[in-house]
Amino acid sequence: MKVQDHAQAAAQFIKDEERTDWHDETLWFVRQKRDLAAHGIPEWEQLREWASQIKDHTLSNLSHYLESFEQKAIANGIRVHWAADGEEHNKIVHQIIADHDLKRIVKSKSMLTEECHLNEYLIQKGISVVDTDLGERIVQLRKEAPSHIVLPAIHLKKQDVSDTFHDFLDTEKGNNDPQYLTEAARQHLRDYFIASELAITGVNFAIAETGGFVVCTNEGNADMGAHTANVHIACMGIEKIIPKAEHLGVFLRLLARSATGQPVTTYSSHFHRPREGQEMHLVIVDNGRTRQLGRADFRNSLKCIRCAACFNTCPVYRRSGGHSYHTAVAGPIGSILNPNLDMKANADLPFASTLCGSCSNVCPVKIDIHEQLYKWRQVIVQAGYAPVSKKLGMEGMAAVLSSPALYHFSGKMGRTTLKYAPFLVNNGFNPWYKQRDMPAPPAESFGEWYQKNRS
């Protein structure tokens, strides 16, 4: 089955206008919380600049920092694995699980494992993983993908969660009390934490000078999983590296404020070495990142720290929902990352934007997202992934607009049509007219007026 493109899926989402308004307002509230938190830091714009420069510098010296990180991590007793792509990443994780023959596996939030489709891969091998982030657990029970990288279940209302928990956790039907539902999830997940034998986590920052890594959560679920399990596997993309521990003073201040408006994530857990008797693995994944690094126009998309501020501010995302982006990472940042992973399948995404530029200006690491959206459009059209009808339309338009005579003639024709035969335009085949009136055609163009009145 062909995946719906963004425009079709968004139209489907908007059909429920009340829910769309709720989704929009909920995420706008998060954007406002971000504004408030950022206003509390006089040096906010300076922090963004520092973060941007640290990331630029790191990307320009990535192999150096990756190697020194690996050295330090190994010296600390961490086992380091390298994966060229998602498939290799999944195989490595599976091999570690198989070597130990472990069954009780918990995973805290990691967008990389979503990108690599780790859960589906392991299910095929007969292994099931329990997602322990509350939002992720909710969507996992519903067999859905996360719709937002920080707030995975933001597309669901509390009654949806209540229904899901009633079906899977045997909670009271119709009890929508968030406290009650959270307590039910807490009890349910606690059993898994206590029994966990192997914990998978993501990585927010990997520090080259120490060989340690930092995982940020609000629920403490990464710690609970890793602290009880005898095997900890952390998965990271190659771009998660920062040179020094002191740089966390820049990134941790920006991350939570940009993401949810909190001063800092509730838990910023620093892992340096396995505890006595524990095994700690680190899987470092490329999966198209070096290809993106080689694209001059798009390389700085790899600066992303996955805060989702661009999601929350995006007027298109707020009104179309994360699933309409049909990829692990949705929103504006996803629309510049995903064409690198599969240009044909994701050719619609750079067009799911008005290029309003809000994303680039909330971005804590100053990625020029909207400019990259524009550039991806050019690349996608050049690669032949534009619909034929659009291509023909654009060629016709370019021919008319390149010729003053044709332009004046067509303009007059257009206005005359609107005046005397509006039914040719005002019909169901014109997407403008579906929910909008056409402008009233004036008697003369400005050019015609000027000819009479000024020359």
Add this chain to the structure above:
Amino acid sequence: MKVALFIPCYVDQFYPKAAIATLELLEKFGLEVSYPKNQTCCGQPMANSGFEHLTKGCNNLFVENFSGYDYIVCPSGSCVMHIKDHLHTEENEAAAQDIRNKVYELTEFLVDVLKIEKLEASFPHKVGLHQSCHGQRGLKLSQMTELMAEPFSKPGHLLSMVKGLELVELDRKDECCGFGGTFCVTEEAVSVKMGKDRVLDHERNGAEYITAGDLSCLMHMEGILKRRGSKVKIIHIAEILNHHLS
């Protein structure tokens, strides 16, 4: 001072009143303004759709029409931004660069070049100011809410000189209206939803008119207002600044 008037294609065809107001306003300040007759379009509709390679004809025509002036003034932030960012020609890149430096959006020209501090204009109405994204975030005509920086607004500064005009406060000061060029038809559902939400913000806060520096946003919102049978009207900022009680 030789000033060329750059009128976007859809303004020429559908909103001549805004173009006339721009011309008259500039003439009031004693400027010698001419309108190069063979101008068509800046090429943005193609470029933003991924077809920048088809804009060579438009670019050459633009350079032909607009070379040799001291300033080029246009009542559209979006078209000005496109020219500033993307006007290039293989034949005469020096001329293209000269144009990129001399092209101004109307309100920035009035505030930054003419340094207007007084206007003989009156418009006794409640007006909502729509911040068009390309003007605001692209040309920095106003401070955006995303940045932690001093607020300012060039269009707001000019509107504050208009007698009787009351600016209404909006709940969302600078959210996109959803026009977005070909986005308005390729993503029709999202585009209209965004436009509806913008229009409702103005209605809710008591605006009689929605004004902006870009008629593309206004055309989109006008289409929605009319379909909804709303009493709120749209008006280009040039028409307000040029408006006086007769």
